[in-house]
Amino acid sequence: MATGKRRSATLLLIAPAALVLLVFLVIPYVNIVIMSFRPPGEGAPYGVGFTLANYRKFFSDSFYMLQVLNTLWIGFVVTLSCLLIGFPVAWQLARGESRLRPLYYSIVLAPLLVGIVIRSYGWTVLLGNNGVINRTLMGWGVTDGPLPLMYNGLGICIALTHVLLPFMVLPIMSAIQGIDPSLEAAARSLGASRAVAFRRVLLPLARPGIQTGSILVFVLAISAYVTPALIGGLRVKTMAVTVVDALIDTFQWPFGSALALVLSVVGATCVIVFARLTRMRWKVA
Amino acid sequence: MTEVRISHLTKSFGAGPVVDALSLTIGHGEFVSLLGPSGCGKTTTLRMIAGFEDADSGVIAFDGSDVSRVPAEKRDIGMVFQNYALFPHMTVAQNLAFGLEMRKIPAAEIRTRIARVLDMVQLGTMTERYPSQLSGGQQQRVALARAIVIEPRILLLDEPLANLDAKLREEMRVFIRDIQRRVGITTVYVTHDQAEALSMSDRVVVMFGGRIAQTGAPADIYDRPATRQVAGFVGQVNVIEGVVETASGEGGHVRLPFGTIEAPRIGAATPGARVALALRPEAVSLVPPAGAGWQGRVVSRHYGGNLVDYRVAMADGTVIHAQTFPTTQFEPGAEVGVHADAARLWPLGD
Structure with missing residues (x-):
């Protein structure tokens, strides 16, 4: 009786969130899945009947496969560079004793406070052939012509790393804040140098934060649209850009749906494999 | 066994000195308690002996050799922390093996030494448990085992019983003292609890404001306190x-x-x-x-x-x-x- 009451209270508490998810995520998703099996239509989003043609088109054209690999590669590079740049920052924010810590914290959060279009446009100003970086380098005589910083994968990675850095820093910071500082002292009292204490004690304990941050950044990087669209231009396209092209520009709703689903499945598979590989066997009290 | 000689040790954090020209010699195998209210400099003194804090001036010597500039990991100390500081991602056996691995002890010997020490702290069956699966008292004993399994020159304990309930605390007093006697290790014990200091120590060092107010056997401190402050802090008077x-x-x-x-x-x-x-x-x-x-x-x-x-x-x-x-x-x-x-x-x- 008591547990029955508790169960209905639980249901009541999660109902609003479940309803939002159902209406705005599950139903549209189901719609996309159905649409991906429809033939293209004339003057309508899709025609009548069902077909595998959209998926056949995707898997028979290496152009799309290469694009998936390219998108995953960008996701991987962005995740790795966010991790390498973000970890020391997270460490400093969690353990630093500087009075300027609130300032550093707001600097880390700053990219989130500027609209994504403005931010990406800012990068085009910096990275373009006639941009600040290239003009400065040419002005100093370091290079003769402009370096290819934009309209390629490099530019997309630079801009996405900047945009997504807070999503790496914040989870790692909170993981490090949860590590008892006396653990490092304990490791050193047992004969471990600072480096060994870091590798054997602090890094494994920061792993939940690293895992969360990496998954967040990876998922956001492979599904990013605005930044790759503005920085990559017409030459380099990620899957998200191609999906939008198919939907908006060429009005191929069924094919676009198939592309979007492939991207989702590939992304989800990567996350599951990553989470499995970095799974933890212990739990903190 | 090791003799610890501290002379004119001074340490400041910002304002005034936390430890003020403190001199103290701890004999071979002696159990010495640093007793005082919070902020009296007892923990800072311990952390300087351990090597976690650098002294502003003064010398710490183990058996006559100055260790003041030796990093913590090279001092060969065993330390028990107030919150135990067990590695949560390692089992009991892995926690105990850590210090031995750092000393490049062969795996077979690591196993026998862990078994022996766990036997001593009566936790022989707990090797594969994680710290979160142990009670407070068991965690405390693992922390003690981890500190002594490396057979350090000096054992340092920083308020190790502060987080235990009253009954367990009294049991652990006897337990720790018993093990210290059996191992015969020079021990420095930091506490603000006068009953702990009196019941466990060979010698009690009462500290106020970074200075030593009185040093003596427990009965000396209790029956013949040097000042009002000592008399008032150690028991009721x-x-x-x-x-x-x-x-x-x-x-x-x-x-x-x-x-x-x-x-x-x-x-x-x-x-x-x-x-x-x-x-x-x-x-x-x-x-x-x-x-x-x-x-x-x-x-x-x-x-x-x-x-x-x-x-x-x-x-x-x-x-x-x-x-x-x-x-x-x-x-x-x-x-x-x-x-x-x-x-x-x-x-x-x-």
């Missing part, structure tokens, strides 16, 4: 002020605000000098009012099981704290005779 009437040798006749007493020790005082005498509550006994002694009235009574705590107002208004066995009891408001064991009176310095 009545401080009674009086004027010396006659002095003979060590002792003399002292006039108190509520009577007189013949005390065998009053310090080297001359007639007319003011003295402050420490009197422990358990050295005061209460008798029916017709009996001998000073006259007073019970103000309050607190029953404590093995002892009863009384506050007794004397004729001049002075309140005396008395602890007696509960065999005879007096009601609040009752007139009583107050008798002090003169042999337990001890003259206090400032």
Whole structure:
């Protein structure tokens, strides 16, 4: 009786969130899945009947496969560079004793406070052939012509790393804040140098934060649209850009749906494999 | 076994010194407690011995060799932390193996040493548990085992029992002292709990404001406190002020605000000098009012099981704290005779 009451209270508490998810995520998703099996239509989003043609088109054209690999590669590079740049920052924010810590914290959060279009446009100003970086380098005589910083994968990675850095820093910071500082002292009292204490004690304990941050950044990087669209231009396209092209520009709703689903499945598979590989066997009290 | 010699150790954090020109020698295999209120510099002293803090000046030497500039990991110390600081991602066995692996001990020997130490702390069956699966007392024993399995030169304990409940704390006092004796390791124990310091130590070092107020065997500290501050911090005490009437040798006749007493020790005082005498509550006994002694009235009574705590107002208004066995009891408001064991009176310095 008591547990029955508790169960209905639980249901009541999660109902609003479940309803939002159902209406705005599950139903549209189901719609996309159905649409991906429809033939293209004339003057309508899709025609009548069902077909595998959209998926056949995707898997028979290496152009799309290469694009998936390219998108995953960008996701991987962005995740790795966010991790390498973000970890020391997270460490400093969690353990630093500087009075300027609130300032550093707001600097880390700053990219989130500027609209994504403005931010990406800012990068085009910096990275373009006639941009600040290239003009400065040419002005100093370091290079003769402009370096290819934009309209390629490099530019997309630079801009996405900047945009997504807070999503790496914040989870790692909170993981490090949860590590008892006396653990490092304990490791050193047992004969471990600072480096060994870091590798054997602090890094494994920061792993939940690293895992969360990496998954967040990876998922956001492979599904990013605005930044790759503005920085990559017409030459380099990620899957998200191609999906939008198919939907908006060429009005191929069924094919676009198939592309979007492939991207989702590939992304989800990567996350599951990553989470499995970095799974933890212990739990903190 | 190792002798620790600390000379003129000083450390400041910002404002004033936390540890102020502290000198102390801890003998081979000795168990020394640093006792004092929070902020007295006892933990900072311990952290400097461990190598987690650098001294501003002064020298710490192990067996005569200066270790002041040796990093913590090279000092060969075992440390037990207040919150145990067990590695949560390692099992009990892995926690214990950590220090041995750092010392490049072969795997087979690591296994036998872990088994031996876990046996000693009575946790032989817990090797594959994670710290979160252990009770507070078990975690405490793992922390102790981890510190001694490396057979360090010195064992340092920083308030190791502070997070345990009262009953377990008393058991662990005996347990830790027993293991320390068996291993025979030089030990420095930091605590703010006078009962722990008195019951466990060979020698107690009482600290206030970064300085040593008194060093001595537990009975010295308790029965012959050097200052009011020490007397007040280590146990409960009545401080009674009086004027010396006659002095003979060590002792003399002292006039108190509520009577007189013949005390065998009053310090080297001359007639007319003011003295402050420490009197422990358990050295005061209460008798029916017709009996001998000073006259007073019970103000309050607190029953404590093995002892009863009384506050007794004397004729001049002075309140005396008395602890007696509960065999005879007096009601609040009752007139009583107050008798002090003169042999337990001890003259206090400032």
